[in-house]
Structure formats: structure tokens, C-alpha cells
Amino acid sequence: MNTNLQTPVDYLKGVGPSRASLLRKELGIHTYQDLINLFPNRYLDRTKYYKINSLQRNTADIQIIGVITKFKEISQKRGKRLVATFQDDTGSMELVWFRGHKWIRENLKLNTSYVVFGKTNWFNGKFNISHPDVELKTEHENNLRSAMQAIYPSTEKLSNKGITNRVMTKIMQNLFLETKGKFAETLSKKLLENLNLISKSEALFNIHFPQNIKMLSKAEFRLKFEELFYIQLQLILKNLIHKSKIKGFTFEKVGVLFNSFYKEHLPFELTNAQKRVLKEIRRDLGSSAQMNRLLQGDVGSGKTIVALMSILIALDNGFQACLMAPTEILSVQHYNGIKQLCKNLKIRIKLLTGSSKTLDRKKIHESLENGELDLLIGTHALLEDKVKFKNLGLAIIDEQHRFGVAQRSKLWKKNTFPPHILVMTATPIPRTLAMSVYGDLDSSIIDELPPGRKAIKTVHRFDSNRLKVFKFIKDEIDKGRQVYIVYPLIQESEKMDYKDLMDGYESIARDFPMPKYQISIVHGKMKPADKEYEMQRFVNGEANIMVATTVIEVGVNVPNASVMVIESAERFGLSQLHQLRGRVGRGAEQSYCVLMTSHKLSNDSKTRIETMVKTNDGFEIAEVDLKLRGPGDIMGTQQSGILNLRIADIIKDNDILKHARYCAKQLLENDPSLGHPENAVILETYRQMSKYKNIWNYIS
Numbered sequence: 001m002n003t004n005l006q007t008p009v010d011y012l013k014g015v016g017p018s019r020a021s022l023l024r025k026e027l028g029i030h031t032y033q034d035l036i037n038l039f040p041n042r043y044l045d046r047t048k049y050y051k052i053n054s055l056q057r058n059t060a061d062i063q064i065i066g067v068i069t070k071f072k073e074i075s076q077k078r079g080k081r082l083v084a085t086f087q088d089d090t091g092s093m094e095l096v097w098f099r100g101h102k103w104i105r106e107n108l109k110l111n112t113s114y115v116v117f118g119k120t121n122w123f124n125g126k127f128n129i130s131h132p133d134v135e136l137k138t139e140h141e142n143n144l145r146s147a148m149q150a151i152y153p154s155t156e157k158l159s160n161k162g163i164t165n166r167v168m169t170k171i172m173q174n175l176f177l178e179t180k181g182k183f184a185e186t187l188s189k190k191l192l193e194n195l196n197l198i199s200k201s202e203a204l205f206n207i208h209f210p211q212n213i214k215m216l217s218k219a220e221f222r223l224k225f226e227e228l229f230y231i232q233l234q235l236i237l238k239n240l241i242h243k244s245k246i247k248g249f250t251f252e253k254v255g256v257l258f259n260s261f262y263k264e265h266l267p268f269e270l271t272n273a274q275k276r277v278l279k280e281i282r283r284d285l286g287s288s289a290q291m292n293r294l295l296q297g298d299v300g301s302g303k304t305i306v307a308l309m310s311i312l313i314a315l316d317n318g319f320q321a322c323l324m325a326p327t328e329i330l331s332v333q334h335y336n337g338i339k340q341l342c343k344n345l346k347i348r349i350k351l352l353t354g355s356s357k358t359l360d361r362k363k364i365h366e367s368l369e370n371g372e373l374d375l376l377i378g379t380h381a382l383l384e385d386k387v388k389f390k391n392l393g394l395a396i397i398d399e400q401h402r403f404g405v406a407q408r409s410k411l412w413k414k415n416t417f418p419p420h421i422l423v424m425t426a427t428p429i430p431r432t433l434a435m436s437v438y439g440d441l442d443s444s445i446i447d448e449l450p451p452g453r454k455a456i457k458t459v460h461r462f463d464s465n466r467l468k469v470f471k472f473i474k475d476e477i478d479k480g481r482q483v484y485i486v487y488p489l490i491q492e493s494e495k496m497d498y499k500d501l502m503d504g505y506e507s508i509a510r511d512f513p514m515p516k517y518q519i520s521i522v523h524g525k526m527k528p529a530d531k532e533y534e535m536q537r538f539v540n541g542e543a544n545i546m547v548a549t550t551v552i553e554v555g556v557n558v559p560n561a562s563v564m565v566i567e568s569a570e571r572f573g574l575s576q577l578h579q580l581r582g583r584v585g586r587g588a589e590q591s592y593c594v595l596m597t598s599h600k601l602s603n604d605s606k607t608r609i610e611t612m613v614k615t616n617d618g619f620e621i622a623e624v625d626l627k628l629r630g631p632g633d634i635m636g637t638q639q640s641g642i643l644n645l646r647i648a649d650i651i652k653d654n655d656i657l658k659h660a661r662y663c664a665k666q667l668l669e670n671d672p673s674l675g676h677p678e679n680a681v682i683l684e685t686y687r688q689m690s691k692y693k694n695i696w697n698y699i700s
């Protein structure tokens with residue numbers, strides 16, 4: 001096109017150097033291209049006018065038609081303010097300026113019809129608008145090309161420096177004049193036709209100056225689709241490139257260990273979800289690309305057996321495997337469980353944790369290096385440099401959220417080829433996010449619990465009902481059950497939390513006296529040995545009640561525990577609540593989760609508690625969590641550009657996202673290199689995007 005969209009915005013009529021520098025600083029607008037992509041936040045109906053006698057306090061974006069009847073200057077602490085009396089046929093109000101008096105006195109005329117625009121305030125028994133946009137009524141009518149007026153994102157600095165919405169609109173108009181409103185098409189003919197999309201130029205015009213509602217929604221759809229489409233394209237391509245570049249070991253066969261385990265030693269029938277997931281993993285392991293798969297499944301969905309069977313495939317192919325868990329307790333549990341499951345197979349398994357003795361350590365290191373050891377289970381002690389495998393083929397990581405990406409990549413370096421990696425997590429990534437942020441992340445989902453589980457019943461109780469809750473706990477203990485009582489531990493106020501825990505413990509100790517009741521207590525300040533001792537008392541059934549901070553979040557498996565009481569539940573996040581609840585419901589008995597809160601609840605807390613009461617489905621909970629906290633928070637770090645969408649919203653526009661993803665996939669299936677002439681425009685746009693924006697920060 002004639003105008004180069006990479007032209008600095010300084011050169012646009014109506015901008016100039018000082019405005020340009022403001023636009024750069026405040027909105028990150030450097031070029032024409034950036035400006036055209038500054039999409040309005042919302043639109044105003046410019047044909048709607050208010051009457052002065054029907055005004056409400058603090059309403060933004062109000063238009064009133066009237067005349068100025070007089071001006072007066074009023075002295076105040078600092079300087080003066082200029083006040084105009086403005087009236088229509090229903091009453092009068094004030095317009096107020098704190099700056100720019102001279103210009104206003106010279107340019108605004110008395111008893112002439114104006115349209116004023118701004119936000120109402122209530123002051124001294126009167127409505128006023130300070131620093132209103134003022135437009136001659138005749139001009140307003142001439143300018144009214146469209147009933148819908150775009151409202152652009154702004155900042156305090158911008159409006160203070162006179163870049164009001166009206167100025168912004170004017171600048172945008174100049175941009176369209178200069179470019180003649182002609183912009184290069186960025187989607188292929190085929191996509192435009194198949195999806196019945198309007199052209200780029202039409203879309204851009206209508207997003208800034210909507211001709212009518214229908215055109216606006218067409219423009220929005222087209223631009224959202226385009227935005228999501230290119231992100232998906234990039235994610236999918238990235239994944240394909242990863243697969244073609246990173247070679248892995250090919251596990252060609254499923255051998256004796258796997259088969260004999262499957263036929264003779266499997267203690268139960270696998271659920272359909274487990275079977276499906278195993279198939280997905282087997283397919284990955286059998287290909288020549290390195291597996292990098294996330295295994296998501298709610299607590300208790302049976303991920304361990306899937307991990308074990310994957311390990312058996314590795315061993316069948318002559319490789320070693322390791323299984324890493326975030327805590328000592330959890331790795332011991334895995335070690336014992338897997339040893340038990342494999343007792344009839346000839347496998348050499350060892351446990352390595354921070355508390356392994358030096359001599360044992362040495363032996364483990366040796367047997368790993370000479371290949372005598374098949375499977376190593378442990379904590380991040382596995383990542384130490386001294387731990388060298390002869391041929392590590394598969395690494396499994398349990399409870400991903402406890403390990404950073406950096407730690408994971410350490411595992412890679414333990415071999416010439418990176419081992420296949422399976423990451424297991426009970427905190428599901430909301431599907432919405434998985435799709436948009438991770439694109440084609442390989443993920444397997446166990447969405448079915450083993451048969452015979454009773455759904456946990458969750459209730460919400462206020463602190464004032466504590467005695468009733470205690471009574472309920474006593475009844476359950478009388479039936480032979482065990483109970484968890486959990487207190488929040490949040491770093492910033494650790495001291496206070498610790499006090500809460502101790503106070504709670506004392507009051508529980510009073511209400512549940514010895515010797516009838518035995519209470520074990522576990523918290524972060526204890527020595528590991530004491531912690532272990534207290535844990536064991538609960539695990540072996542000696543203690544009926546465990547009072548704990550969130551250290552139990554990942555870690556204990558006591559099928560006889562059927563009640564989880566969470567104190568100050570309003571202070572926990574949703575996924576944490578869900579994790580905690582997963583500690584019960586592991587046995588044959590009906591289990592309960594009691595969420596205790598005070599009466600003062602924020603709206604978000606209410607939503608969290610209601611969600612917990614309503615559902616046990618981890619994915620549903622993850623979606624609510626995403627809506628409450630927003631994508632940035634969930635992912636921890638800012639996933640650079642990916643979540644900074646210009647127009648689409650990955651939550652609200654999820655349907656468009658799915659469609660965009662489908663289209664991107666189809667396109668790449670038919671034309672993997674985008675070499676087809678009809679896709680030239682897509683290739684070009686894609687290249688431009690990668691050139692001007694460094695967006696990709698992919699987790700794998």
C-alpha cells in the first residue's frame with residue numbers, strides 16, 4: 001500500500017513530536033501500525049442525550065445539549081477555577097475548568113447550543129462536569145458519521161495533557177485519511193470466503209468508526225479471529241518444529257515386563273481413561289521424537305499406575321527410568337507403592353532422598369552408572385550432579401507445580417538424547433488456557449475416577465457453628481474414622497498464622513480430650529523427624545485427628561480419613577482447596593469436606609466456596625479459578641505477548657479460539673510449509689509478526 005504502516009506516528013497529521021512521545025510512553029504506540037491496532041475499549045451511543053434534571057451522580061460518558069449562560073472565575077487555594085453555568089430546558093448545572101481558562105473564554109460563546117460530554121460530579125448541591133469535551137451542536141451533528149463513538153484506552157497523563165478521546169478520534173480519522181483506509185489483507189481468500197469474514201480494511205474502519213451494530217460485530221469477529229488464528233498457527237508450528245528437531249529414543253517394543261504385569265499383576269481393571277492415556281503415551285514412546293507430555297488427572301484418578309506401566313515400557317526396551325516427587329513423604333509413598341506392585345517382577349528399584357545415608361547414596365550412584373539399577377525414585381536429590389544414569393530413557397515428575405522449568409531441564413542434561421518426560425499433575429490447567437497459551441501442548445487427561453468412589457460431600461459452615469461441626473467430627477470418630485483439620489499458612493503473616501494454628505490446636509485439644517482422642521500436629525516449623533513421627537501416628541491410625549498447616553497438601557494417603565475441615569477457608573485459593581479436599585475420599589466410606597469461614601466474605605471468596613460446594617470436578621474448578629484470577633496469575637509469570645491480546649479475550653471468546661485453532665490445524669495439515677500460493681498472504685503476515693513482535697515464550 002502507499003503508506004508504510006511502519007512510519008513513526010510523529011509524522012501523522014495532528015500528532016507531532018510531543019504527542020508522539022506521550023503516545024509512545026503511555027500506550028506503547030510507535031508506528032501507524034500500532035495506532036491502527038489501538039482498538040476501542042467500548043462504544044458510546046452518540047445519539048443519546050441526557051436532560052439536566054435526570055442526571056445521576058458519578059455517571060461517565062454523558063452527553064447533554066444546552067447553552068452556556070455565564071462564566072465566572074472563583075479563587076481557590078491554588079489558582080482559580082473557571083465555572084460556566086450550563087442550562088437546558090429542564091435545569092442548570094456547571095462546567096468547571098482548572099486550566100486553560102484563556103482559551104475557553106476566547107473560544108466558547110454564550111447562548112450558543114453546545115453538546116457537552118464527560119462525567120458528572122456532585123458538588124455544592126449541583127451537578128458539574130469538569131473539563132468536559134465541548135462541541136458546537138451544529139458541528140456535532142455534522143461530525144456524527146456514526147451513532148457509535150469509539151472510546152479509546154487512555155491514561156491520566158494522556159487526558160491531562162489534552163489527548164482526550166475527541167483528540168484521539170481526530171488522530172484516528174487523520175490516519176484513515178492519510179492511508180485512504182486501505183490496508184493490506186492478512187487472511188487468505190479461502191479463509192475469508194469459508195468463514196464469511198469482512199476484509200481487513202472494512203474491519204479496521206468499522207472497529208474505529210462503526211457504521212452500525214451489525215458491521216461492528218462483523219469487524220470484531222474478523223479481528224478477534226485473526227488475532228487468535230495467528231497465535232494458534234505459531235504455537236502449532238513451534239510444536240511441530242520441536243518434534244522434528246528434538247529426537248528421542250524409540251521404544252520399539254512392549255515387552256515381558258509390561259505384558260506380564262498387565263496380564264498377571266495388575267490389581268484392578270484399568271479405567272477407560274487410564275487405558276486411553278496409556279495408549280497416548282505408548283504412541284509417543286514408540287515414535288522417534290522426544291516425548292514431552294503432561295498427564296493431568298484429579299487426585300485419586302490413578303496416575304501412579306499409568307506412570308508405572310510407562311516405566312515398564314522403558315525397562316522393556318533396555319532403558320532406566322526415574323520418578324521424582326516434590327516431597328520426601330510423597331516419594332517414600334511412591335517407592336513403597338511401586339515396590340509392592342512390582343514384587344513379582346524382576347526389577348531393581350531404589351529410593352533416593354535428602355535423608356539417604358552417604359553409604360547408600362554411594363551404592364545408588366554406582367549401580368545407576370553401571371546399569372544395575374532399573375528405577376530410581378526420589379525427591380529432587382535426583383537432580384544432583386552426582387546422580388548419573390547409564391541410560392535414562394524416561395523421567396516422570398509428579399506434581400509439576402512444585403518444580404520449576406529450570407529444574408526439569410536439568411533432567412535433560414543427564415543424557416546424550418533427552419529422556420522422554422512425563423509430568424503428572426493434579427492441578428489441571430484449564431482447557432481454555434491449555435489451548436491458547438500452550439497451543440498444542442501434548443497432554444493426556446484422566447477424566448474418570450476408578451469405580452466405586454463416593455463423591456465427597458462438601459459443606460460451608462460459619463465459625464459460629466463450630467460446636468455443631470465438632471459434634472459431627474465426634475460422630476465420625478466414633479464410627480472409626482479419622483479427621484484432618486487444616487489451617488492456612490500464608491507466608492507474609494507466618495507468625496500470625498502460626499499463632500492461629502496453635503490457638504486452634506489448643507481449643508481442639510480441649511474439646512477432644514485425651515485419652516479418648518489422640519491428636520497429631522504437623523506444621524512447617526517442626527524438625528523433619530518430629531514431623532515424620534506425627535505423620536506416622538496419623539497414618540497408622542493411632543491419632544484420630546491431624547491438625548496441620550498446608551504441609552499435607554501433597555503427601556499423605558490415609559484411606560480411613562474421611563473428614564477434611566478447612567479453617568479460614570476464605571483465605572485459600574480454589575486450587576489449593578481442591579487439593580486439600582483430595583486428601584479424603586480415598587476409602588470406601590462416605591467422605592466430607594467442611595469449609596469453615598467467618599461471616600465476612602468478599603465476593604470472590606463467596607464464589608470460591610460456592611464452587612467447592614457445587615462441584616468435585618477439578619477442570620470445572622480450574623475454569624472458575626481462571627475467571628476469578630485471570631490468566632496471568634494462574635500462569636505465575638507473564639507469558640509475554642500470548643496473554644496480552646489486543647482484542648480477543650481467551651475466556652469470553654473461547655468459541656472463536658476453538659475455531660481459529662481448528663482452522664490453523666487444517667491449514668497446516670494441507671500445507672505444512674505454507675508454500676501454496678493461496679496461502680502466501682498468511683506466510684507473509686506470519687513473517688511480519690515474528691519480525692516485529694517477539695512474542696513467543698513457550699513452556700516445554
Ligand code: ADP
Pocket residue numbers: 268269270271274297298299300301302303304305426450451
Ligand atoms: P493419583 O492420580 O492421585 O496419583 P493414585 O495413583 O494414587 O491417584 O491412585 C489412587 C488410588 O486409586 C490408589 O489406591 C490406586 O491403587 C487406586 N486405583 C488406581 N486406578 C484404579 C482402578 N482402575 N481401579 C481401582 N482402583 C484404582
Ligand code: MG
Pocket residue numbers: 303304398
Ligand atoms: Mg499421586
